[in-house]
Amino acid sequence: MDKSLERFLRYVKVDTQSDDTSFSVPSQAKELDLTRLLQSELKDMGIESHINEFGILYGKLPGEKGLDPIGLNSHVDTALECSGKDVKPQIIKNYDGGYIHLNDTYKMSPAEFPTLGEHIGDDLVVTSGDTLLGADDKAGIAIIMAVLYHYVTHPEEKHHPICFCFTPDEEIGRGPDHFNAKEFGAKYAYTVDGGIWNEIATETFNAAHATVIISGVSIHPGEAKGKMVNAANVAMAFDAELPPLKRPQFTEYKEGFNHLVEMSGGCDSAVLRYIIRNHSREELEIQKGEFRAAAKAVEEKFPGAKVELDIGDDYRNMKEILDKHPEAVDQAVKAFHSLGFEPVFQPIRGGTDGATFSFKGCPTPNLGTGSYNHHGRFEYLSVKEFRRMIDIVKQIVKA
Numbered sequence: 001m002d003k004s005l006e007r008f009l010r011y012v013k014v015d016t017q018s019d020d021t022s023f024s025v026p027s028q029a030k031e032l033d034l035t036r037l038l039q040s041e042l043k044d045m046g047i048e049s050h051i052n053e054f055g056i057l058y059g060k061l062p063g064e065k066g067l068d069p070i071g072l073n074s075h076v077d078t079a080l081e082c083s084g085k086d087v088k089p090q091i092i093k094n095y096d097g098g099y100i101h102l103n104d105t106y107k108m109s110p111a112e113f114p115t116l117g118e119h120i121g122d123d124l125v126v127t128s129g130d131t132l133l134g135a136d137d138k139a140g141i142a143i144i145m146a147v148l149y150h151y152v153t154h155p156e157e158k159h160h161p162i163c164f165c166f167t168p169d170e171e172i173g174r175g176p177d178h179f180n181a182k183e184f185g186a187k188y189a190y191t192v193d194g195g196i197w198n199e200i201a202t203e204t205f206n207a208a209h210a211t212v213i214i215s216g217v218s219i220h221p222g223e224a225k226g227k228m229v230n231a232a233n234v235a236m237a238f239d240a241e242l243p244p245l246k247r248p249q250f251t252e253y254k255e256g257f258n259h260l261v262e263m264s265g266g267c268d269s270a271v272l273r274y275i276i277r278n279h280s281r282e283e284l285e286i287q288k289g290e291f292r293a294a295a296k297a298v299e300e301k302f303p304g305a306k307v308e309l310d311i312g313d314d315y316r317n318m319k320e321i322l323d324k325h326p327e328a329v330d331q332a333v334k335a336f337h338s339l340g341f342e343p344v345f346q347p348i349r350g351g352t353d354g355a356t357f358s359f360k361g362c363p364t365p366n367l368g369t370g371s372y373n374h375h376g377r378f379e380y381l382s383v384k385e386f387r388r389m390i391d392i393v394k395q396i397v398k399a
């Protein structure tokens with residue numbers, strides 16, 4: 001087995017699940033188990049790195065003088081939806097296109113997971129059915145480590161200075177909180193954190209959230225006539241005022257949405273929490289306006305009810321920055337072409353840490369890893385595509 005696949009299999013066995021209920025940084029100390037393992041493997045390669053107080057590992061492999069330092073990033077943590085403890089990866093050699101039996105209960109086939117049909121003849125890494133695989137984003141880490149190893153063991157091949165960092169807590173949205181573009185030192189960078197290998201992501205959503213706090217008038221139901229204003233009824237009316245077709249289940253591609261994440265309350269008071277998403281900033285502002293209009297409308301329909309609306313921005317579409325600094329995308333496209341591949345540009349229906357890196361001063365599109373069905377037991381890695389991404393990233397940083 002080649003070293004890059006060995007590394008990947010070693011990394012997925014380390015439990016690094018982050019925790020959104022924790023206030024510590026990183027959210028789980030066990031995330032550092034992998035970060036420290038990476039540091040010791042880097043040391044064995046002769047590459048210096050340091051882990052700062054926020055659990056971020058930064059390092060640099062010096063390259064040709066005068067060339068732009070290029071950055072690479074992946075996250076060490078795994079998703080919350082599925083356990084990442086005791087991951088037992090299985091290798092399916094030369095996949096025949098039929099059922100893959102993960103264990104006695106779970107199996108997968110191209111009928112349920114159409115992308116599998118594109119991997120006939122590939123070697124696949126799958127789970128044992130009890131956990132996620134953690135290719136998101138340990139495949140990204142293994143790709144970066146393979147590129148570093150390649151250039152350390154081939155000193156005759158000239159390359160750009162490579163700045164790299166491995167971050168905790170991406171899955172709980174805190175990955176880039178403590179990212180420092182100066183400490184990183186790259187002119188531009190790539191998160192290696194996608195699925196489909198040839199997708200370059202340069203667009204994310206613009207993200208905002210709305211909290212709606214409704215106060216009603218609570219009174220004994222026996223004496224309620226003409227007096228009671230039930231906050232729970234107002235809450236339902238509020239949600240009904242928003243355009244129903246802008247719910248996530250009715251949107252795709254570049255259509256934005258308003259998503260009711262949580263709702264609680266009773267007669268006296270009720271709370272609704274939404275996330276608001278759109279690739280276009282103008283359209284995001286229009287959606288915010290719909291929330292304000294809904295608040296006004298229900299206050300008119302339910303005299304005596306009070307609606308408090310709190311709208312805030314979260315992250316922004318990185319396209320704004322990448323359009324102004326096209327070097328990162330140009331360099332990636334050049335690398336794909338020089339290896340005879342055509343990249344695909346697909347806007348992300350979500351965010352990436354790279355969006356925040358970009359706004360913090362380091363333009364950072366996202367690259368794929370050749371892994372699929374993230375965040376669950378059906379996650380798998382195509383070894384062929386994973387190796388191809390190693391070649392592409394090697395090519396990106398090549399002098």
Ligand SMILES: [Zn+2]
Binds near residue numbers: 193
């Ligand atoms: Zn990820």
